[in-house]
Amino acid sequence: MRPGIIPAPIMNLPWRLLLPVMFIAGFGCVVLYSAAGGHVQPWAFSQGLRFFVFLGLAIFLGRIKQNSWKAVAFPAYIIICVLLFIVELFGAVKGGSQRWIDLGFIRLQPSELMKIAIVLAIARFYDIMPAGEIRRWNAIWIPLVMIGLPAGLVLLQPDLGTATMVIAGGITVMFLAGLPLRLFIGGGLAALAALPILWFSMHDYQRNRVLIFLDPESDPLGTGYHISQSKIAIGSGGIFGKGFLNGSQSHLDYLPEGHTDFVFATMFEEWGLVGATLLIAAYFMIVRYAMQVANRSQDKFGRLLASGLGCTIFYYFSVNIMMVMGLAPVVGIPLPMFSFGGSALMTLMICFGMLMSIDRANRRSGQFI
Numbered sequence: 001m002r003p004g005i006i007p008a009p010i011m012n013l014p015w016r017l018l019l020p021v022m023f024i025a026g027f028g029c030v031v032l033y034s035a036a037g038g039h040v041q042p043w044a045f046s047q048g049l050r051f052f053v054f055l056g057l058a059i060f061l062g063r064i065k066q067n068s069w070k071a072v073a074f075p076a077y078i079i080i081c082v083l084l085f086i087v088e089l090f091g092a093v094k095g096g097s098q099r100w101i102d103l104g105f106i107r108l109q110p111s112e113l114m115k116i117a118i119v120l121a122i123a124r125f126y127d128i129m130p131a132g133e134i135r136r137w138n139a140i141w142i143p144l145v146m147i148g149l150p151a152g153l154v155l156l157q158p159d160l161g162t163a164t165m166v167i168a169g170g171i172t173v174m175f176l177a178g179l180p181l182r183l184f185i186g187g188g189l190a191a192l193a194a195l196p197i198l199w200f201s202m203h204d205y206q207r208n209r210v211l212i213f214l215d216p217e218s219d220p221l222g223t224g225y226h227i228s229q230s231k232i233a234i235g236s237g238g239i240f241g242k243g244f245l246n247g248s249q250s251h252l253d254y255l256p257e258g259h260t261d262f263v264f265a266t267m268f269e270e271w272g273l274v275g276a277t278l279l280i281a282a283y284f285m286i287v288r289y290a291m292q293v294a295n296r297s298q299d300k301f302g303r304l305l306a307s308g309l310g311c312t313i314f315y316y317f318s319v320n321i322m323m324v325m326g327l328a329p330v331v332g333i334p335l336p337m338f339s340f341g342g343s344a345l346m347t348l349m350i351c352f353g354m355l356m357s358i359d360r361a362n363r364r365s366g367q368f369i
Contacts, residue, residue: 013059014356017289020282021337021352025051027279028338031267034245035259043259043340050342054349061353066302066361069354073124077146080117083110084153099157100343109343111154111162116351118170119308121146126177127301134178143174160202161319161331168315173308209329226262229255230324233265241272259340261332264324283317283336286310286352293359302358309351316348 029051033044087101087110100107122143126134133139147170154163175184202210233249236242245251247269250258258266268276290310297303313336320335322328334344 014062014289014359017286017352017355017359020285021055024279024282024337025055027267027275028263028335030244031263031270031338032259032340034247034270035250035263035266037251038245047340047345050345051337054346057346058349058353058356061350062356062360064353064357066299066357069120069305069357070124070127070301073120077117077121077150080110080114081150081153083108084114084150087111088153088156099159099162107343111150111157111159111166112343112347113350114150114154115162115165115169115312116309116347116354118147118150118166119173119312120305120354122170122173122177123301123304123308126173126304127299135180139177139179140174140183143170147171159332161333164331165312165315165319165333169308169312172311173304176304176307209331226256226330227324227326230262230265231326233262233269234325237268237270237272239273241268241270241275244270246270260334261320261330261339262324263339264321264335267338279338280317280321283313287314290355293355293362296362297358299361302361306355306358309355313348313351 025048029044029048032047033040036043083101087099090101099111100109102108125143125146126139129139147167151163151166154166171184171187229249233247233255236249242248247266249255249269250266255262255265264276264279267279287310290306290313294303294306294310297306316333316336319328319331319333320339323330323333334341336348337345
């Protein structure tokens with residue numbers, strides 16, 4: 001190889017996806033470094049190491065043929081449902097929730113994997129369904145059961161936020177598959193009618209989160225402490241932020257979970273609106289890539305899977321950002337590739353691997369992005 005010539009395998013990688021992914025992960029490690037008071041331990045180094053390992057996994061998955069995803073769609077869904085049952089029986093407990101399987105080197109959270117497994121399985125279901133059957137009853141109740149089973153298991157952990165994400169991902173694919181709009185309108189009205197039942201079936205802390213969302217100042221030193229401190233951190237950041245390593249809310253431990261669920265507030269305090277705008281723009285570049293891949297797919301499965309994954313990624317970051325800004329109840333959704341955690345990072349990298357696989361299939365068929 002002559003000097004200065006970039007190898008073809010590197011040139012052929014989907015840099016429109018990888019560049020914003022690497023920017024977000026790198027920026028996240030910088031913020032985690034600051035959140036630890038200027039130390040790479042315990043968060044920044046581990047997160048960076050996991051990122052490079054899972055990035056390699058994503059690139060490897062991107063080389064897998066698209067038809068292979070069809071073959072593993074239902075088995076993957078079943079396996080993760082089994083893992084959710086195992087969590088319920090033997091899972092590790094942390095913070096009052098039972099969500100993890102302790103593997104030693106990583107605490108695996110199967111509910112995170114279900115966010116993409118449900119999209120994969122529902123996309124495969126509609127892929128094998130004849131077009132003439134799409135408006136029949138079987139096209140509705142079977143996917144609803146497939147969505148309801150894992151969502152119910154996740155609710156038992158209890159994890160309302162992840163259960164909501166599982167439901168949203170599955171329902172999104174159902175909508176994209178072409179089901180009549182009236183069904184979703186009717187389902188929405190039915191969900192509104194069922195809100196009283198849902199309210200009384202929620203845990204006390206979940207009801208408190210909703211009440212605090214409606215009136216954050218009602219308990220600023222109790223249930224509303226997280227969101228109050230998050231708003232202070234975001235508000236104090238201004239346009240340009242306080243500067244790297246100068247965030248008082250996170251460094252003085254006023255901001256709880258400043259390296260996980262509320263890492264966006266940690267970032268905003270030091271980097272301000274400028275940093276937040278760059279971060280959100282990078283997320284939208286990823287979603288745009290996913291939608292471009294879906295739009296150019298000549299295969300129904302690839303189109304549904306890519307668009308469903310793109311919407312799932314959008315739900316990931318939008319719900320977290322709305323949550324820490326007080327625009328949505330606190331439901332424990334991590335910020336993709338930014339919050340510290342292995343399961344969520346691995347889930348996102350599997351998403352990217354699938355998208356690269358579909359993109360590769362498009363390129364082979366002549367549909368370039």
